[in-house]
Amino acid sequence: MNDPTIHEVSLPDPASEPRRRRRRRTRRSDASGTRIPLALLLPAIVGIAFLVLPMVGLLIRAPWSDLLVRLAEPQVGQALRLSLVTASLATVVSMILGIPIAWVLARSRIRGRSILRALVTVPLVLPPVVGGVALFLVLGRRGLIGSWLYETFGFSLPFTTAAVVIAETFVAMPFLVISVEGALRAADARFEDAAATLGADGWSTFRRVTLPLVAPGIAAGAVLCWARALGEFGATITFAGNFPGTTQTMPLAVYLALQNDPQAAIVLSLVLLAVSLATLTLLRERWLTRA
Amino acid sequence: MRRAVLLAVLVLGVTACSEADPTVSGQGGGDDLSGPLTVFAAASLTDVFERLGELFTVDHPEVEVTFNFGPSSGLATQISQGAPADVFASANASQMAVVADAGSADGVPTIVAANVLQIAVPAGNPAGITGIGDFENAGLTLAICAPEVPCGAAAQTVFAAAGITPSVDSLDEDVRAALTKVELGEVDAALVYVTDVIAAGDSVEGIDFPEAEEAINSYPIVALAAAPNPDAAQAWVEFVLSDVGSAVLAEAGFRTP
Numbered sequence: 442m443n444d445p446t447i448h449e450v451s452l453p454d455p456a457s458e459p460r461r462r463r464r465r466r467t468r469r470s471d472a473s474g475t476r477i478p479l480a481l482l483l484p485a486i487v488g489i490a491f492l493v494l495p496m497v498g499l500l501i502r503a504p505w506s507d508l509l510v511r512l513a514e515p516q517v518g519q520a521l522r523l524s525l526v527t528a529s530l531a532t533v534v535s536m537i538l539g540i541p542i543a544w545v546l547a548r549s550r551i552r553g554r555s556i557l558r559a560l561v562t563v564p565l566v567l568p569p570v571v572g573g574v575a576l577f578l579v580l581g582r583r584g585l586i587g588s589w590l591y592e593t594f595g596f597s598l599p600f601t602t603a604a605v606v607i608a609e610t611f612v613a614m615p616f617l618v619i620s621v622e623g624a625l626r627a628a629d630a631r632f633e634d635a636a637a638t639l640g641a642d643g644w645s646t647f648r649r650v651t652l653p654l655v656a657p658g659i660a661a662g663a664v665l666c667w668a669r670a671l672g673e674f675g676a677t678i679t680f681a682g683n684f685p686g687t688t689q690t691m692p693l694a695v696y697l698a699l700q701n702d703p704q705a706a707i708v709l710s711l712v713l714l715a716v717s718l719a720t721l722t723l724l725r726e727r728w729l730t731r732a
Numbered sequence: 733m734r735r736a737v738l739l740a741v742l743v744l745g746v747t748a749c750s751e752a753d754p755t756v757s758g759q760g761g762g763d764d765l766s767g768p769l770t771v772f773a774a775a776s777l778t779d780v781f782e783r784l785g786e787l788f789t790v791d792h793p794e795v796e797v798t799f800n801f802g803p804s805s806g807l808a809t810q811i812s813q814g815a816p817a818d819v820f821a822s823a824n825a826s827q828m829a830v831v832a833d834a835g836s837a838d839g840v841p842t843i844v845a846a847n848v849l850q851i852a853v854p855a856g857n858p859a860g861i862t863g864i865g866d867f868e869n870a871g872l873t874l875a876i877c878a879p880e881v882p883c884g885a886a887a888q889t890v891f892a893a894a895g896i897t898p899s900v901d902s903l904d905e906d907v908r909a910a911l912t913k914v915e916l917g918e919v920d921a922a923l924v925y926v927t928d929v930i931a932a933g934d935s936v937e938g939i940d941f942p943e944a945e946e947a948i949n950s951y952p953i954v955a956l957a958a959a960p961n962p963d964a965a966q967a968w969v970e971f972v973l974s975d976v977g978s979a980v981l982a983e984a985g986f987r988t989p
Binding site: 679 | 873880901
């Protein structure tokens, strides 16, 4: 855990100048290796063990001998592809809708912002299966909006791949909103004020000053959001159903495999873990460390 | 309606618990059973066992019955992983065999009930479903259980018996998930158990079909060898097998031995 860039990603960043100074300082202390206080080190080690050991358990129990045979089953590739595509789309939708929400929560002076914030975070608290039922009530073919869609265009959202993206976005977007709002609050608003006094309009200021300023926060939020979407189960299986090729994502395949073939479930979980870890590492190398 | 209430309870994050009315619980008196009793039961037994739990507590006021309802396979896994359960009631013989083969059962499991599939449609049957043959119609929105869970395996059996290739939109993780989609009117029909149709009340109608007899699901029950409360466990099994237990099961639509 002595990689300084981890701190850079997961913490809301203050303005860039103090950050650079802090990074130098962090590097020095890491090199000497003596600056981590024991009171932090011990719980950190326990915490890491707590998070990592269950994964070790999966690795130990994995049926390594017939791993390749199981991976070659067409349903595995199908579910994995669907998971990656839907989680990525859900992240894109979350960014398009979530960054503006975060801006409104952090910068605007509209009334009832705290209520708005609480409402936006409802999906975090709601059991995902209930979230799925709630989506039915709005977007199902008998739902508030869905019934209109169905009667006008004969189009029904549930049980489609689009429904998977919707369910994942519903559950995952709050993670992005909260991260980005934190980053916006920590960012120095004086840069934006300066841009405004130099004649930039609100949108230019947002695009050319605010966005670059909070880019690391957005990246961290997007990663959280993507990871949550990738693991989404309850809202998806309720609202989108479970059908191989259209709506069966990896978590659904894992859960059903667990019903009569726990070994297969372990293999599927490991695939999901490996792919998500690889993706996140790759992204970090390519993109986050530059931010 | 009952499911709507259940949903409300979920939303509020309140845990439902079956406490006996204190004015009634005194009647049992002189009972030496006490302590917590943990019953692991198939999700399809939810309503019946909660009712039986209330009745049991009247006879044994010192016993605090708690339930863990879920898919039988998940419960069997939890039991073999050492979950502190006293009783296991499975929705099929194969998951009971998993528990019994692992040496976790105390004695031989007894069949308490049987259940058959029925076609569940939203009230008024808007899509005009008539029989099992409609599950071939790709134009309809249909749900069945995934083949990995017992109700899904039963569905495969009846489709084979009827000689049809189903065209469904969702393979649900358990029977209640399929039923919820019918109750909300989001699917035209689903294959669920007779008991689920009865439990759903007025929002769902059931349609019988002859091939259902090809897939009769038995419900075995057994006290567990590692039961923390073995006396109460035996008492619960006997109670479920008693005339009172049979009557409550029959009322819910189960066939009883």
